[in-house]
Amino acid sequence: MAGSNPNAKPMDLTLKVWRQKNRETAGQLVTYPMKGISPDMSFLEMLDVLNDDLSVRGEEPIAFDHDCREGICGMCSLFINGRAHGPERGTTTCQLHMRHFNDGDTITIEPWRAAAFPVHKDLVVDRSAFDRIQQAGGYISVNTGGVPDANEIPIPKIIADKAFDAATCIGCGACVAACKNASAILFVSAKVSQMSMLPQGKTERKTRVENMVAQMDIEGFGSCTNTGACAAECPVGISLENINMMRREFISAKATSENLA
Amino acid sequence: MILDSKIPEGPIAEKWDKHKFDVKLVNPANKRKYEIIVVGTGLAGASAAATLGELGYNVKAFCFQDSPRRAHSIAAQGGINAAKNYQNDGDSVFRLFYDTVKGGDYRSREANVYRLAQVSVNIIDQCVAQGVPFARDYGGLLANRSFGGAQVSRTFYARGQTGQQLLLGAYSALNRQIAYGKVKMFPRTEMLDLVVVDGKARGIVVRNLITGQIESHSAHAVVLATGGYGNVFFLSTNAMGSNVTAAWRAHKKGALFANPCFTQIHPTCIPVSGEYQSKLTLMSESLRNDGRVWVPKTVEIAQRLRKGEITVNDIAEEDRDYYLERKYPAFGNLVPRDVASRNAKLVCDEGRGVGSSGLAVYLDFADAIKREGQPAIAAKYGNLFEMYAKITDENPYARPMRIYPAVHYTMGGLWVDYNLMTTVPGLYAAGECNFSDHGANRLGASALMQGLADGYFVLPYTIGDYLAKMPSDKVPTNHPAFLEAEQAVAAKNNKLLSINGTRTVDEFHKELGLIMWDYCGMARNAEGLTHAKQEIRKLRDEFWRNVKVTGVGEELNQTLERANRVADFFELGELMVDDALNRNESCGGHFREESQTPENEALRDDENYAYVAAWEFTGVGNEAILHKEDLEFENVKLTQRSYK
Numbered sequence: 053m054a055g056s057n058p059n060a061k062p063m064d065l066t067l068k069v070w071r072q073k074n075r076e077t078a079g080q081l082v083t084y085p086m087k088g089i090s091p092d093m094s095f096l097e098m099l100d101v102l103n104d105d106l107s108v109r110g111e112e113p114i115a116f117d118h119d120c121r122e123g124i125c126g127m128c129s130l131f132i133n134g135r136a137h138g139p140e141r142g143t144t145t146c147q148l149h150m151r152h153f154n155d156g157d158t159i160t161i162e163p164w165r166a167a168a169f170p171v172h173k174d175l176v177v178d179r180s181a182f183d184r185i186q187q188a189g190g191y192i193s194v195n196t197g198g199v200p201d202a203n204e205i206p207i208p209k210i211i212a213d214k215a216f217d218a219a220t221c222i223g224c225g226a227c228v229a230a231c232k233n234a235s236a237i238l239f240v241s242a243k244v245s246q247m248s249m250l251p252q253g254k255t256e257r258k259t260r261v262e263n264m265v266a267q268m269d270i271e272g273f274g275s276c277t278n279t280g281a282c283a284a285e286c287p288v289g290i291s292l293e294n295i296n297m298m299r300r301e302f303i304s305a306k307a308t309s310e311n312l313a
Numbered sequence: 314m315i316l317d318s319k320i321p322e323g324p325i326a327e328k329w330d331k332h333k334f335d336v337k338l339v340n341p342a343n344k345r346k347y348e349i350i351v352v353g354t355g356l357a358g359a360s361a362a363a364t365l366g367e368l369g370y371n372v373k374a375f376c377f378q379d380s381p382r383r384a385h386s387i388a389a390q391g392g393i394n395a396a397k398n399y400q401n402d403g404d405s406v407f408r409l410f411y412d413t414v415k416g417g418d419y420r421s422r423e424a425n426v427y428r429l430a431q432v433s434v435n436i437i438d439q440c441v442a443q444g445v446p447f448a449r450d451y452g453g454l455l456a457n458r459s460f461g462g463a464q465v466s467r468t469f470y471a472r473g474q475t476g477q478q479l480l481l482g483a484y485s486a487l488n489r490q491i492a493y494g495k496v497k498m499f500p501r502t503e504m505l506d507l508v509v510v511d512g513k514a515r516g517i518v519v520r521n522l523i524t525g526q527i528e529s530h531s532a533h534a535v536v537l538a539t540g541g542y543g544n545v546f547f548l549s550t551n552a553m554g555s556n557v558t559a560a561w562r563a564h565k566k567g568a569l570f571a572n573p574c575f576t577q578i579h580p581t582c583i584p585v586s587g588e589y590q591s592k593l594t595l596m597s598e599s600l601r602n603d604g605r606v607w608v609p610k611t612v613e614i615a616q617r618l619r620k621g622e623i624t625v626n627d628i629a630e631e632d633r634d635y636y637l638e639r640k641y642p643a644f645g646n647l648v649p650r651d652v653a654s655r656n657a658k659l660v661c662d663e664g665r666g667v668g669s670s671g672l673a674v675y676l677d678f679a680d681a682i683k684r685e686g687q688p689a690i691a692a693k694y695g696n697l698f699e700m701y702a703k704i705t706d707e708n709p710y711a712r713p714m715r716i717y718p719a720v721h722y723t724m725g726g727l728w729v730d731y732n733l734m735t736t737v738p739g740l741y742a743a744g745e746c747n748f749s750d751h752g753a754n755r756l757g758a759s760a761l762m763q764g765l766a767d768g769y770f771v772l773p774y775t776i777g778d779y780l781a782k783m784p785s786d787k788v789p790t791n792h793p794a795f796l797e798a799e800q801a802v803a804a805k806n807n808k809l810l811s812i813n814g815t816r817t818v819d820e821f822h823k824e825l826g827l828i829m830w831d832y833c834g835m836a837r838n839a840e841g842l843t844h845a846k847q848e849i850r851k852l853r854d855e856f857w858r859n860v861k862v863t864g865v866g867e868e869l870n871q872t873l874e875r876a877n878r879v880a881d882f883f884e885l886g887e888l889m890v891d892d893a894l895n896r897n898e899s900c901g902g903h904f905r906e907e908s909q910t911p912e913n914e915a916l917r918d919d920e921n922y923a924y925v926a927a928w929e930f931t932g933v934g935n936e937a938i939l940h941k942e943d944l945e946f947e948n949v950k951l952t953q954r955s956y957k
Contacts, residue, residue, distance in 0.1 A: 074868060090587055092706070097589045100819070107817045107872065112864045115871055117379060119552040121592045124477055125383045143703070151706060172523055173869040180500065183380050187492040191485035192444045196364040196769045197435070199442035203399060206453025216446035216471060219478060223382055250444050 060091040063155040067102065069114055070162045072171050075178075079171065081160065091151035095138060096121060096128065098150055115174040123147040123287065126222030129229070130175060131162040136226035136285040144224065144287040164225050166234035168272045179225050181271035182239060188267035189260040190243045192253050205251050218246040220288050227282035227290070233274030238282035240268050241298035242290050248301050258305035265302055316569070316927055316942040319730040320424040325948050326406075329428045332731070336774055337781035344369035346785035348532040349776065350517055352504045352559050354381030356476075356761060357744025358538030359483035360768025366490030368773055370780075373530055374487065374496055375519060377503040377554055377874075382484045385540060385552040386764060389476025390597045392460055392468035393761040395433040400457050404465040406430045412463060413759060414949045416649070417724070417752020418901035418917060420572070420925070423948055424731060425749045432770040433762050437469055439769055443482040447471050461598065461757025462647055468758045473597060473696055479761055483768070502528075503874065504559040505805075506798040507535065507566045507740065514563075514740035515788045518798045520806075522874065525867040527799050527806075529790035533783065534739045534776055537563060538768065541723035541745040543576065545882045545889065546834070547826025549720035550582060550595040556878040557885050560727050560746050568735040569927040569940060571728035571748035573885065574893035577755055577902045578835055579721035580653035583704050584673040593719035594704060596697050598757060601646045601653070603681035603690065604714070608674050610634045612664040619671055625712050636660055644956040651754055651902050651915070652956060654718035658835045659913075661717075668715045677713035718835060722760060724751040724902065725892070728927040728942075732775035733767060736927075739779060743767035748925065753901025806866045809876045814859030818872060821856045822879045825849065825886055833890050838906040842894040846887060850934070853883040888928055888937055895939060898922045912957075919951055 065086040072079025089098055096118050103113035119127040123144040130145045132138035138148045153159065161175065169177040207215075219242070227238040244261050247253030253260070276295065283292045321332040339347065347370050351362040354376040362374040376384060396409040409430040414421055437455070441447065447469050448456040460468035471478040490496040499519070506518040508529065516531040542557035543549035564570045581601065583594045609615040610632050617623050636656060638645045646653075657674045660666065667673050682690050687710055691698065698709045705715070727735050727742035729749055734741050744764040751759065788794075832845035856879070864870040899908045899915035900922070908916045925942040 090589065092586045093589050094591070097591050100591055101589055104817050104819060107861055107863055108815070110861070110863060113872055115869055119378060119383055119554050120385060120388045121553060122388050122594055124388050124474065125378075125385070125552060127378060127383045147703060149704070149706070176869065179379055183382075183488070183498075183500070186485065187488040191489040192442065193489060194439075194442045194486075195367045196360075196439060196486070196773070199438045202397070202437045202441040202447075203454050205441075207449055208453050209449045209451050212446050212449040212453075215444075216448075216478070219444075219446050219471075219481065220474060222477075223380065246446065247444050250446070252442055253444050 060151065061155065062088040062090055063150065063153065065089055065153065065156070066158040068158065068160045069175070071114070071174055074173055075170050089150055091149065093150045094121070094146060095132070095148040095150065096146050115176045117176050118146055121146040124222060126224040129164050129177065129224060129226070131164060131229055133160055136164070136229040137287050142287060142289055144222070164229040166228045166273070168234065168236070169225060169228065181273070182223055182225065182236070184271060185236070185240055185264055185267045186243065189256070189263035192247060193256060207251060211249055215246045215249045217291065218242045218249070218294050221290050222288055224287065226285050226287060228273065230281040230285035231274065232279065232281070233277060235276045235282070236268050236271070236273040237276040237295055237298070238286065238290055240264050241294040244301055245294040245297040248297065257301060258309065261298060261301040261305050262309065314736070314929065314940055316728065316736070316940055317730060318422060318942055319732060320422070321731065325423060325427045328424050329431055333774055336778035339777050339781045341369055343785065345371060347371065347780050348373065348787070349534050349536065350375070350530055350532040351536045351538060352517065353384065353538035353540060353746070354484070354487065355384035355386035355538060355540060355744060356480055356483055356764030357746070357768040358384070358536070359480065359487045360765050361536055361538060361743055361772045362496050363483060363486035363490050364769050364773045365776065366493070366495035369495070372490070372496040373499065373532065375499045375502045375504060377501065377522060379501055381487055381498060381500065382481060384480060385555050386480045386761070387477045388552065389761055390473045390595070391599070392458065392470035392475045392758040393436065393479060394460070394467050394756070394758045395437045395469060395762065396430050396467060397434050397437060399455060400466045402465045404467045408465065409433060409467065411949055413750065413756060414752065415952070415954070416754055416756040418754050418954065419752065419919065419923065419946065419949070419951050420575070420900055420944065421750055421752030422925070422944060423946060428771065429750050429763060429766050432766045435770055436762065436765045440479060440482050443485060445471065445478045445482040447478070462644070462649060463756070476761060479765065483765070505562060505802045505877065507563040507737070508794050508798050509566050509737060510788050510792060510794045513738045516790065516795060518795070518802050520802070523869050525865070525870065527803050529795040529799055531788050531790050531795070533780055533785070534741065536741045536743060536772060536776070537727065537746050538743045539746045541726070542882070542885055543720045543723050545826070545886050546720045546829050547823045548585065548590060548593050548830070550579065550593050553592060556881070558878050558881045560742070561881040561885055563727065563735065563737065563740060565930050567737045568740055569728040569929055570725070570888060571925050571927045572725035572753070572892065573889045573928065574833065574896060574903055575724035575753050575901065576720060577650065577722040577724060578654045578718045580650055580657060580718050581676065581716050582719035583701060584668055584715050584717040585670065586705070594700070595719065595721060596701065596716070598650065600676060600694060600697060603693070604646065604676040604678050605635055605680060606637050606646050606653070606674055606676055607633045607635045608660045608665040608667060615665045615667060615671070618667055619669060625667070625675065634660070634665070641956045648956045649754070651904070655835050655904055657718055673715035673717045675713035676716045678709065679713070682710065722755055724748065724753060724755055728925065732778065733772055734775065734779065741772060741776065743772055753903055805877070806873060809860065809862045809873060809880070810866055812858065812860050812862065814861050816859050817861055818875045818879050821852065821860060822875070822882065824852055825879070825882060828852070829886055829889070833893050836904045836906055837893045839894060842890050846890045849883060849887045849890065856880070856883060884933055891937060892926055892928065895926060896922055917953065
């Protein structure tokens with residue numbers, strides 16, 4: 053009952069999926085033939101179908117992270133045929149549809165690969181390193197209450213818009229997965245630039261960038277070598293400009309360090 | 314049991330200020346002796362946890378996602394209301410209050426709604442101070458838009474991603490407290506029971522979703538900010554993980570559940586395309602500002618269309634029925650959500666629906682494009698058109714969109730008093746999880762407002778009042794009440810794992826969802842509801858005999874997680890049906906076919922149903938006991954809504 057494209061024919065596919073029992077056990081690719089996949093399915097719905105089949109057969113379904121299925125929560129991941137979130141640009145895996153594949157295709161599905169993102173199980177990885185980087189300084193230190201009126205400090209529209217662009221990062225980790233060094237610099241720089249641009253964030257701009265970069269290094273992410281793969285694979289289009297801005301912030305902060313810790 | 318809403322005395326505009334003065338305070342040096350558990354890290358939970366941490370309490374926060382930033386508040390598109398009156402267009406605290414009570418079809422509590430309107434202005438200040446990049450005008454001041462049919466522009470927004478930006482603001486405040494050690498965060502941890510000691514909420518039992526370990530956490534107060542229960546319908550705009558489990562298990566431990574049948578069904582969603590469909594995607598209702606809703610005039614034309622004999626562009630103008638414009642000339646396509654949704658169902662029930670399933674209506678932009686040009690329409694709705702094209706593979710500039718209503722929000726929830734405390738002392742409910750502010754229908758851009766109002770500005774005061782009156786002694790987690798709860802949770806998990814039946818969790822969930830949608834969805838009647846109750850019971854029995862849950866409990870097991878949630882949806886579903894059956898009137902999102910005007914509009918019955926229906930749990934399969942909180946309207950005059 054495909055709603056949109058009556059000519060779309062069901063497809064037969066071969067999936068090669070990474071199965072791994074837990075963090076301590078080695079994993080491997082397991083092959084699953086799939087028949088009659090509707091091109092109107094989303095990629096995750098295709099995995100739902102496979103999981104339902106596995107359940108009925110008494111085999112354990114494939115664990116994968118997902119939640120909103122609208123492309124905004126950042127919970128879904130998957131390295132599909134060597135691409136973070138699959139072949140479509142500007143798209144999370146949950147918004148990827150099977151019509152972008154062809155009948156007879158073999159599709160390889162792996163978890164994010166990075167030392168800082170250890171595998172919990174199958175396709176589920178531990179991204180808590182991202183939270184710890186945010187905890188190191190990704191905030192403006194204001195308590196609830198006692199803040200000025202929202203219109204007290206005008207912010208030029210162009211600045212507000214640029215800050216918004218940086219703030220749209222969904223924290224999925226595709227940038228790390230796409231980078232040959234597993235660098236988290238695009239993720240970190242998005243938060244740093246959002247807050248450095250806004251007047252409210254300027255008070256702490258030096259300590260913020262120093263602390264966040266330090267935490268990024270502690271977590272074991274790799275170094276940036278300017279390949280730009282992160283931005284190319286980012287599902288929400290976070291720009292490389294943020295990295296430039298963070299570097300300027302970092303150098304300026306180090307030159308006049310206020311971070312006494 | 315007598316429900317005491319604890320509404321403070323005095324004129325409505327002074328109640329909250331007076332109450333804030335009357336509440337007891339906890340000495341700053343004593344705050345660190347108290348522990349508070351917050352379950353859920355969406356707008357309500359993250360803001361509450363952060364603020365309580367700032368005040369000096371020790372907070373433990375829990376979420377089932379891998380990070381607190383993923384909570385489903387993040388998906389809210391449209392905006393957040395606040396009575397700032399920055400646009401000088403006549404808004405005020407009283408007007409926002411009035412609009413919210415009226416929009417809720419007079420089934421909410423005046424005092425709570427007034428407080429919500431009052432603190433709405435503080436929310437915007439707080440978010441801007443945190444670095445939330447709201448939309449701004451060229452002068453650098455905040456921009457507003459009119460939303461959901463409001464007569465004033467009071468909605469603040471961050472493009473189509475307001476929920477994301479507000480949640481990331483609350484998440485940043487939460488992160489700051491985590492870094493200070495005032496909040497301890499437990500991601501990938503799901504609450505499976507509430508622990509009550511001497512009649513007071515003293516902790517929770519959780520399952521670590523990675524290791525499968527069942528663990529207890531003790532505290533002096535527990536806050537549930539666990540969202541709504543729209544996923545009882547299986548298909549909804551909620552996230553896949555959104556569930557009722559924490560709230561439901563608290564209900565089973567004594568917290569009354571209020572108005573469970575009040576469900577909001579959003580009119581502009583992308584229709585179902587196949588059996589495999591896992592969720593529905595909402596498109597902002599701003600689309601109805603320019604799109605015209607129609608279906609073919611006759612069943613014959615609709616049939617030929619569905620068979621593919623003709624295409625939409627073959628249908629002549631005179632064969633199209635712009636039914637909202639025809640029936641509601643004053644509001645046209647901009648009628649409120651419940652009216653738009655119900656009318657879409659009516660025309661589809663008549664056999665005039667479109668798309669291969671016949672469960673869709675057209676939303677047509679051809680006239681708008683002719684009038685304003687494609688670039689102007691793209692500038693307004695480009696991202697929505699793109700999303701539609703991505704999902705359906707159709708070009709909405711060239712042919713009309715197909716839309717259909719979908720479950721979006723639940724106004725019902727745990728009953729709370731003015732302090733947001735449930736009927737279990739020390740247990741609080743905030744955000745969509747409680748029933749308090751939206752009556753029978755929520756206005757657009759009010760969900761985000763309520764979540765942050767509860768978390769930033771209400772709970773931090775009212776919890777202090779409760780803690781100030783109790784000793785700081787701790788209940789150890791080896792107390793019999795904790796051990797009993799742990800055992801019950803483990804036994805339930807083991808039971809689910811041992812059934813080893815033939816049908817999957819999702820199959821049961823889908824079937825339950827269909828029952829709910831058919832009989833307790835956009836239109837309800839006594840016969841259908843009575844039938845649904847039997848069907849739910851039958852299916853629930855089969856679930857406990859024949860579900861297949863693979864794997865083991867001692868590791869990451871997503872099937873077991875879903876099975877627990879679906880088990881609770883079965884019990885909730887029956888209560889929703891009971892509530893819908895009891896409320897023999899139509900109000901807001903609840904339309905009883907027996908109670909309508911000669912023109913098929915919703916007919917309220919204020920004489921008999923101006924109350925909150927709060928239900929007491931008496932055991933699975935037993936009839937719940939109804940308690941009533943009468944609603945008194947001293948500041949708003951009850952009127953029949955009309956959009957003709």
